[in-house]
Amino acid sequence: MLYQLFSILIFPGFLFLAVASQFAEFLDRRIYARLQNRIGPPWFQPFADFIKLIAKEELIPSAANPRMFKMMPIFAFSSAVCAFLYIPLYRAHSLFYFDSDLIIILYLMTIPTLAFFIGGWYSTSLFARIGSVRSLTQLFAYEVPLFIGILSAALLADTWSISQLSVFYGSHPFYWLFNLIGFGVSLIAILAKLEKGPFDIPEAETEVVAGSFTEYSGRHLAFLRLTLNVEMVVGSALLSAVFLPFGYEFGACIGFFIFLCKIIFIISLLSLARTIFARMRIDQMVNFCWKYLVPFAFLQLLFNLVLKGVLVR
Amino acid sequence: MREQKKFRIPIGPQHPALKEPESFSVALKGEKIKGVDVRLGYNHRGIEKACEQRTYVQDVYLIERICGICSHTHSTCFVQAVEEIAALAVPKRALYIRTIIGELERVHSHYLWVGVAGHEIGFDTLLMYSWRDREVVMDVLAMLTGNRVNYGINCIGGVRRDIDEAQITEVLKAVDILEERTKYYIDVATQETTIIKRLSGVGMLTREEALRLGAVGPTARASGVDYDIRRDDPYAAYAELEFDVVTDNHCDVYGRTVVRLKELMQSFKIIRQALKNMPQGPISVKAPRKIPAGEAISRYEAPRGEDVHYVKSNGTEQPERVKVRAPTLANIRTVKYMLRDRYLADMPIVIAAIDPCFSCTDRVVALNNSLTKKREVMEWQALRSYSIDWYKKQGIDFTKLNKKLKPT
Numbered sequence: 001m002l003y004q005l006f007s008i009l010i011f012p013g014f015l016f017l018a019v020a021s022q023f024a025e026f027l028d029r030r031i032y033a034r035l036q037n038r039i040g041p042p043w044f045q046p047f048a049d050f051i052k053l054i055a056k057e058e059l060i061p062s063a064a065n066p067r068m069f070k071m072m073p074i075f076a077f078s079s080a081v082c083a084f085l086y087i088p089l090y091r092a093h094s095l096f097y098f099d100s101d102l103i104i105i106l107y108l109m110t111i112p113t114l115a116f117f118i119g120g121w122y123s124t125s126l127f128a129r130i131g132s133v134r135s136l137t138q139l140f141a142y143e144v145p146l147f148i149g150i151l152s153a154a155l156l157a158d159t160w161s162i163s164q165l166s167v168f169y170g171s172h173p174f175y176w177l178f179n180l181i182g183f184g185v186s187l188i189a190i191l192a193k194l195e196k197g198p199f200d201i202p203e204a205e206t207e208v209v210a211g212s213f214t215e216y217s218g219r220h221l222a223f224l225r226l227t228l229n230v231e232m233v234v235g236s237a238l239l240s241a242v243f244l245p246f247g248y249e250f251g252a253c254i255g256f257f258i259f260l261c262k263i264i265f266i267i268s269l270l271s272l273a274r275t276i277f278a279r280m281r282i283d284q285m286v287n288f289c290w291k292y293l294v295p296f297a298f299l300q301l302l303f304n305l306v307l308k309g310v311l312v313r
Numbered sequence: 314m315r316e317q318k319k320f321r322i323p324i325g326p327q328h329p330a331l332k333e334p335e336s337f338s339v340a341l342k343g344e345k346i347k348g349v350d351v352r353l354g355y356n357h358r359g360i361e362k363a364c365e366q367r368t369y370v371q372d373v374y375l376i377e378r379i380c381g382i383c384s385h386t387h388s389t390c391f392v393q394a395v396e397e398i399a400a401l402a403v404p405k406r407a408l409y410i411r412t413i414i415g416e417l418e419r420v421h422s423h424y425l426w427v428g429v430a431g432h433e434i435g436f437d438t439l440l441m442y443s444w445r446d447r448e449v450v451m452d453v454l455a456m457l458t459g460n461r462v463n464y465g466i467n468c469i470g471g472v473r474r475d476i477d478e479a480q481i482t483e484v485l486k487a488v489d490i491l492e493e494r495t496k497y498y499i500d501v502a503t504q505e506t507t508i509i510k511r512l513s514g515v516g517m518l519t520r521e522e523a524l525r526l527g528a529v530g531p532t533a534r535a536s537g538v539d540y541d542i543r544r545d546d547p548y549a550a551y552a553e554l555e556f557d558v559v560t561d562n563h564c565d566v567y568g569r570t571v572v573r574l575k576e577l578m579q580s581f582k583i584i585r586q587a588l589k590n591m592p593q594g595p596i597s598v599k600a601p602r603k604i605p606a607g608e609a610i611s612r613y614e615a616p617r618g619e620d621v622h623y624v625k626s627n628g629t630e631q632p633e634r635v636k637v638r639a640p641t642l643a644n645i646r647t648v649k650y651m652l653r654d655r656y657l658a659d660m661p662i663v664i665a666a667i668d669p670c671f672s673c674t675d676r677v678v679a680l681n682n683s684l685t686k687k688r689e690v691m692e693w694q695a696l697r698s699y700s701i702d703w704y705k706k707q708g709i710d711f712t713k714l715n716k717k718l719k720p721t
Binding site for chain 1: 344431434435436445511
């Protein structure tokens with residue numbers, strides 16, 4: 001009981017995740033800055049930003065629905081944190097697991113986006129509303145390729161439990177190489193989910209100021225930003241667990257180090273994409289997802305179906 | 314299907330996409346723009362009127378502060394008009410120095426524009442790169458004139474500083490670096506897929522519309538209008554220099570980007586020639602304090618397009634009338650046309666593509682009261698008391714604050 005509480009609250013649960021997510025933001029901003037020939041922020045900048053925002057005054061628009069407005073950051077944050085508990089980090093088994101927990105993770109990761117939408121919608125600002133509608137439009141475009149990409153990797157392992165998936169790929173080394181198309185598709189979809197890089201359409205500052213977050217300030221904004229960082233860690237942890245499932249057999253210490261390396265690798269890829277592309281328009285983004293991402297995801301699905309008939313019996 | 318409701322969003326006077334206050338009220342239907350209302354007048358400084366109350370020498374410096382980016386443009390344009398009225402024979406060397414500073418200014422302005430355009434389409438890497446390289450030309454300008462902006466190199470009858478041999482080698486070195494970087498940006502702009510996707514087909518302005526709406530500068534040249542004051546009505550030393558006028562037939566924001574980048578290459582060519590052919594001699598002639606009565610119009614190809622100054626003198630130390638038509642005023646009308654039926658996401662880049670400078674352009678706006686059909690002009694004191702009353706109604710009383718601030 002005490003151990004479980006420790007796991008949930010401190011390591012590898014809430015506290016570890018909060019710190020790791022701030023470091024992820026630092027890493028992302030630093031890599032982005034270095035690629036742009038800037039120096040970038042010091043390592044404590046995300047913490048300093050967080051503390052500063054916590055201390056700031058909260059303003060709620062008089063026309064907004066205060067309850068919904070205040071609830072949504074907490075909703076988004078808690079669901080993102082919950083998703084993390086089911087992802088295997090340095091062992092093949094995650095903290096908690098049951099059959100088909102992969103579906104639960106994907107479901108929990110969708111909630112923050114919906115919470116952003118509702119929060120933006122209820123803040124009644126025009127910019128926030130346009131941003132909210134955009135993030136929902138975007139959700140319908142990237143969700144399908146993300147799901148198909150991740151689930152086709154699970155299909156090969158013949159399980160919908162992420163822990164069993166890790167066990168399967170652990171006992172069949174190099175099978176994860178078959179899922180590289182799915183990895184690419186999911187990486188791009190995660191980019192859209194995190195509203196980063198060429199897909200930062202919902203919060204494009206030159207068009208809609210800050211999108212759904214326009215009216216948020218103080219503590220609420222701090223938690224929304226923390227949610228985005230947590231999502232970044234959860235998303236990259238999910239991708240590393242599904243598509244890079246190796247290095248679990250070396251024990252906790254080395255396993256944890258390998259896990260960190262994987263996360264840093266994925267975050268670097270995300271930062272790289274953010275650096276080298278211009279922002280797309282929402283219509284271009286939807287077109288791109290349905291025209292290119294979805295067919296590739298289906299290609300992976302088909303490939304894995306055939307492979308399963310040939311290899312795994 | 315239910316008819317989608319139109320709603321209006323305010324882009325400006327304060328908005329992250331705009332670097333200066335200006336109001337664009339956009340009627341949206343979903344993501345599509347159905348109409349734009351442009352309103353000037355948030356940044357008016359009354360410089361034309363102020364010029365009438367100062368001497369010509371003071372005006373050169375005041376005029377220079379119309380714009381932070383094309384400051385040399387305005388001061389040269391004004392000085393040319395005054396010199397024409399006073400019939401001053403400006404030395405050749407001074408004309409060459411004006412040309413060199415003018416072209417370096419064009420380089421820094423176009424570099425700045427590339428960065429701003431990158432930022433507007435969410436490509437901050439381009440912003441960081443181009444502004445880093447812009448520092449090279451800023452340093453050169455600081456070395457030649459003593460200032461990064463508002464160079465203060467013009468005076469009536471010539472220029473204030475000479476360029477020596479050591480400076481020439483420095484400038485040539487910088488031009489080599491910049492030319493190489495410009496080639497890189499031309500490659501980036503013409504090959505990078507997401508940039509092309511965001512720029513091509515956006516903000517279409519056909520040749521006929523460009524002529525009808527009176528577009529100038531790169532905006533017009535990207536629509537195939539072959540028009541450049543430097544060639545068609547040469548001033549300074551341009552008549553003796555060889556360069557091409559860059560035009561493009563894409564008619565969209567992509568075309569404007571290409572025109573600006575290729576113009577940079579022509580600027581480097583001009584700077585090299587001017588530095589090589591610069592004759593020896595004095596750099597200014599003495600100008601009289603009182604300019605004889607007369608009037609003149611002067612035109613100048615600013616980085617943003619044709620700049621027009623009109624000066625009327627009455628034989629005293631102060632001009633009777635100074636009128637400035639900055640290029641943005643000619644181009645701003647095209648924005649409304651270009652935005653029709655485009656997406657909201659295209660709005661920042663279409664506005665940025667004319668390279669707007671709102672403070673140069675700004676005019677006083679007098680509003681007609683729609684109820685009484687009367688034009689209302691408010692004096693400064695009346696406006697002040699009106700605003701104090703307005704805030705009182707909102708529950709904020711500034712009169713107390715005022716008392717507290719008074720020294721005891």
